[in-house]
Amino acid sequence: MTTAQALHARAALSDGQGRFSIDTVEVDAPGPGEVRVRLVASGLCHTDHQSLTWPGPLVMGHEGAGVIESVGQGVSHLPVGTRVLLNWAIPCGRCPRCVAGQGALCERTQGVDPALGSSDVAHGSTRWRGQPIGRAFRLGTLSEFTLVRAEAVTPMPAALPLHQACILGCGVMTGVGSVINSAQVQAHDSVAVLGCGGVGLSVIQGARIAGAGRIIAVDRRADSLARAQAFGATDVVQVGDDDADLQRAVDEVRQLTGGRGVDHAFEATGVDRLAFAPLRFVRHGGTALQVSGAHGQAQINVLDFWWDKRYLVPLYGGCQPERDFPRLARWALDGRINLQAMVTRRYTLDELPQAMADLLSGRNIKGVIEFGSEAPHP
Known part of the structure; x- marks a missing residue:
């Protein structure tokens, strides 16, 4: 496998009518300024249930953590193999709100200023049955792989398990x-x-x-x-x-x-x-x-x-990823945030129906979907 190739990934897809299914999507190789992430875990929250009625089809999920599988041109600060947390309010770093330190209100991501360009990757990124498909919050973390702008990821310390780190992201x-x-x-x-x-x-x-x-x-x-x-x-x-x-x-x-x-x-x-x-x-x-x-x-x-x-x-929460995500990770590692107790149950992607039922019943504090180990793929 080379990083120049598109990859197939199993993913959870909503149909926009309140239903979801597990199917295979194709995730492009990263272009300039992009990274492709192999997801290790994705947390579930009530927004994921709400997304079932958003315009579909749509790759679900927005609380994700994983390992960078490949990088595009110009991405030198995020080596392949870096463990990362994904951020659903992706800052561009140059619009008025980002410059003011309010990256969660990024006018590029929120689509306020068309002059700043597309808030998603330009060349399609993910396809289903040969056609481009949207992704929840431009992430789609209920998938084995996702392709995002480099601004959407923040490195995580090696000591913090990714099935816990993922819930920091929302x-x-x-x-x-x-x-x-x-x-x-x-x-x-x-x-x-x-x-x-x-x-x-x-x-x-x-x-x-x-x-x-x-x-x-x-x-x-x-x-x-x-x-x-x-x-x-x-x-x-x-x-x-x-x-x-x-x-x-x-x-x-x-x-x-x-x-x-x-x-x-x-x-x-x-x-x-x-x-x-x-x-x-x-x-x-x-x-x-x-x-x-x-x-x-x-x-x-x-x-x-x-x-x-x-x-x-x-x-x-006024998120500034470069400030807040490392701070949250430190608090998790020193015990001030108890992520282990918050992750009530872990599921496979095929167990997503049960995970969603448990979400709606209030059984879990947080349920997490796991895609595999953190070890590099062969």
Whole structure:
């Protein structure tokens, strides 16, 4: 096999109608400025389920880690064999947002400025049945191989297993980054976290790393609250499904904070109607953040903003890959982020139906699809 050849890869393909299948795609050799990555593992999150109804066919997946298999012209800083984490908000490094240090808002990747050129590779990159096929977030990590711009990958330390590293690329980055980069939680601050799935538990760990004095987990499931305590929550509040239950949770959180409310509240449920709920938990002048990606309709009472509350919808935890991914990896290696406990179950690609069912049932904190070992292919 030479790096000048296209490669065949098994991949998960969504049809745009809510279904997916496993089939073979063809992944091109890298062109200038590109790298081809052999995926070792890909995490699953609810966005992957949402992608089943995006315009298809589409190669699924956006939380990936693997090994660089070949590189294109001009890529001298990423040798073949480098272990890498993929970044779904790919910075170009030269648009106004990237220059301002806001790579997650890259105007090239987001398609804001057509003058910056295509946000995907120019020559097709992946084909299915002879035709070009799209890839989720221009990555398509539920595939044995993917072809991306070099800006989409960040080297990972050898000591961090890639089946753990892969989940840093979305859920962990979103949760921890929303605490550290977006809310800028300080030592002794109080924090409430609504929803204790993968993102919520990452928020809790980020708050612990930041030195928050009180970390209050709010969830409707007792098992989720038990997990939250294991990851660093100092207090737990169980909540029901209706608005009266939510108000009781608000009252309980206020009692835990001397009647003030918390300094920072994070919504990590993914439930559209709860998008503005964190405003009810924060004190005057506090910060409410919606970090789950909920994007449907939700009602709001303008009084919830009183007085001087901030409401943020941070994208990807303000990710700057060159700063954040090495930092997350260090925190994982020193135990401040417990990736081993977060990866509840590992699956093969053929077990994706079961993995998706477990995702929807809430059985896992994080499920991971594995494609093979980290050892070089012959």
